[in-house]
Amino acid sequence: MDVERFVELMTGNFDNKEQFEQMKASGKTFPYAQHVNTVCNDKIKNIPNDFNGIFIVEESYYETDGRRHASPHLFLITDSNDGIMLSSYEIPEGEDKNTFSYDSMKTVEYSKLKKSEKFTPAIYKEKDGVWEGGSVSHFTPVMIFCLWEKFSEECLEVSESMEVNGKKTFGYDEPIIYKRV
Secondary structure, three states: OHHHHHHHHHOEEEEOHHHHHHHHHOOOOOOEEEEEEEEOHHHEEOOOOOOOOEEEEEEEEEEEOOEEEEEEEEEEEEEEOOEEEEEEEOOOOOOOOOOOOOOOOOOEEHHHOOEOOOOOOEEEEEEOOEEEEEEEEEEEOOEEEEEEEEEOOOOEEEEEEEEEOOEEEEEOOOOEEEEEO
16 A cells, blocks of 8 residues: 555656756756656566566656756565665666666566666655655765655655765755656
8 A cells, every 4th residue: 555655656757847947047057857757567577466566667867058868767666664665676688778768668577677786775754645765875885876765745856866986976965856747
């Protein structure tokens, strides 16, 4: 039940147009960002009968200085003793990692899906209708990825950063605030 409520909040089309316009008006450099999150269990064959997770294709698009960058992901949302768990999976073999989307996703065998070994699953807890959580992943001994998110009826608040040797190489000082389009 919690998994379904969580997935309802995070699926759909979102952008940060309102925040982007505010940042632009105040002279700050900030990306225009979009999220398209779609349940994709229908494209996965032979999911075990007792399986209670929901796979999501997350299409993230970032535009800065007229340059657009796509960052697609495949996630699995499951119930956990600690809350809701978001696990990352490798983009299925044969798919283009740069253009992967729900629309382009080919049918894939459940047994062929590979959990990401680099990403530490994120745990989310619900309080008053707001789900909050994240994780810290050590992609390499010197590369750390930090994720912190809040999901509510109003918005998705996403804070991501990458550090290499203690220096931030990706991320913003403020979370990106996505609103449903």
